Amino acid sequence: MFITNVLLKKAKSKHIMVLMESVVSGHKFNAIRERLADKLELICYDPRIQHESIYKEKKKIRSLK
Structure with missing residues (x-):
């Protein structure tokens, strides 16, 4: 695995929007x-x-930051 892949990995958000x-x-x-x-x-x-x-x-609608 390259270092750039580790650095650019997205972190999961703590909150989500739900219906x-x-x-x-x-x-x-x-x-x-x-x-x-x-x-x-x-x-x-x-x-x-x-x-x-x-x-x-x-259901889940989207992730929030």
Whole structure:
């Protein structure tokens, strides 16, 4: 392996952006979490039903620096 390959290697970011989806209505929004953390699951206000509902992480969108 050449020294240039080692020096130019990209470091993984600490945070990622994920897509959160409501279990009740399907409303979606983006959230940021740490890469090594468990999948997000939270209670948040859902504007479609105008009430709080559970949001679960659907998929990873991108890495953040």
